Amino acid sequence: HLLALLDDRIATQNKIIEDLKILKSAIAERLFNSTDGDILSLSDVCIIQKGKQVNGEDLSETGKFYVMNGGVEPSGYYDQCNTPANTISISEGGNSCGYIQYNRDAFWSGGHCYTLNNIQPNVCKLYLYHYLKSQESSIMKLRIGTGLPNIQKKDLEKFHILLTSKAIQESISAFLTTIDRKITNEDMLLQRFQKGKQYLLRQMFI
Structure with missing residues (x-):
């Protein structure tokens, strides 16, 4: 029963990470497309x-x-x-x-x-x-x-x-880095669930 619960949680966690990556990609595309600057x-x-x-x-x-x-x-x-x-x-x-x-x-x-x-x-x-x-x-x-x-x-x-002013560069990167941090944190949580599952499986076969 506990293993089934963990499997569900791992699947949910994977979905959260995937959705965050899609969201970040969509936001990044929108930000860069609406920003004026020089092409280098x-x-x-x-x-x-x-x-x-x-x-x-x-x-x-x-x-x-x-x-x-x-x-x-x-x-x-x-x-x-x-x-x-x-x-x-x-x-x-x-x-x-x-x-x-x-x-x-x-x-x-x-x-x-x-x-x-x-x-x-x-x-x-x-x-x-x-x-x-x-x-x-x-x-x-x-x-x-x-x-x-x-x-x-x-x-x-x-x-x-695309190169824009330093101030705009910094605000765009700060925003996207915040989403990256959220993805990293969710990923660490996923790894904890996976380790928990491995631990349970080992206990079952001792």
Whole structure:
């Protein structure tokens, strides 16, 4: 009975997270479409840098720094980092190339990962992240190749971004970051329910 209740709660929680993501996406689209500004290339506002590959044998399942490569999740952990906290990364290769991530912790940027560095002072970093995230499907369309698709740096550099005043950038990013925080909190709650379910299942089979 308790397991059934937990399953229902997990399903509800997944729905809450999914709905919040759809809501954020719709709000972001509306905000950016109704904002006036200059259209610039990504290379006008930052330097796109490719990461450095780490030998798979050197990665561990836990560690001080996570390693971002072509996937949505870290490909492992490493004892060194080559990228500071609060850096935007874009997946360079693989099925999820074009995936945009805001990294709140220092990490190791691998060979299939781009990072955005030296962002111009007139650009709010979180605004740039939210804008690129709202354009993620367009960025993913830049991929070439079929076996192991990838996104060329030159194509990413030419990608257009909308730049408005710093004050407007900050208010848009503050609003969208609030929704992101809500999603993160709901996700943490989901993980707690999932751990509770695993615990119950283990107790049943002892």
